[in-house]
Amino acid sequence: MDKIDRMRAFALVAQNASFTIAAQRMGRSARLVSKYVADLENTLGVQLLNRTTRSVALTDAGATYLALCTPLLDGFDELEERVRNEQASLRGTIHISAPTGFGALRLAPSLALFAAKHPNVDLDLRFSDRRVSIVEEGIDLAIRIGPMRDSSLKVRQLGRMPLVVCASPAYLERTGTPSHPRALVTHECIIDGNMTEPTVWRFDIDGHEEAVQVNGRFRMNTPAGSARIAASGAAIARCPAYTVADALKSGDLVELFAEHRVTPYVVAALFPQNRHLTTRVRTLIDHLAGDPTLCPDDA
Incomplete structure (x- = not known):
């Protein structure tokens, strides 16, 4: 055997x-x-x-x-x-984890382009908003947005993703537009449980980062859900830019405090430190890092 x-x-x-x-x-x-x-x-x-x-x-x-x-x-x-000279003809399976919304909206189209170039590579996609254990769940590559807290993993930055505070015109007409980030304490805000500090929103005020305490009746575990609730006029949301880009263009949502955006989150590819990257995984990472549609500059 x-x-x-x-x-x-x-x-x-x-x-x-x-x-x-x-x-x-x-x-x-x-x-x-x-x-x-x-x-x-x-x-x-x-x-x-x-x-x-x-x-x-x-x-x-x-x-x-x-x-x-x-x-x-x-x-x-x-x-x-x-x-087998697979640099020219890769083959095998890549197990990939990514946040649900980002995976569906941004990652999936990029992976489709990669798959078209490498027809012998199988892609096992696992989209979830929970933070998966890469080693325990047999993941080859995880895409994450935000602070990279796991020091046991190697990180390759793919781009940057701003956080956008936004509300619908209907909400602003009903409650009034907050004139300053500190005014959010009197507004209905959507709490995202995936954030490190769900009830603290940070802003750049006069060149210094300032924490604003927020609260609200809506608690979500997915940015896409927060964006939809905000578009319905129920509350103010803070979401990664990719989730609200279309709604901002259509006017269904309006960005608040654009001049007070803090440093964008990092979009990164993570993989185990002690695992030698196969050619197919390394090639995929290079593809994602070079894809301008994954994290566009105007996000």
């Missing part, structure tokens, strides 16, 4: 906490994947996984083995790519 297959089966089971998912990714049966892992454990003389009828978890020895075998598997994949 091939040692690489045994290692890959174990790594996929560990990363997905599932024999079924690992089998799907390998194109093998769950029974065969289970046999691969059992044979690996017998060869090593240690138990790598704790199994119950409902869960699969790493043992201490399994965690050590996973950390050591993952870069070996990545290196093997890279070796095969180079031998």
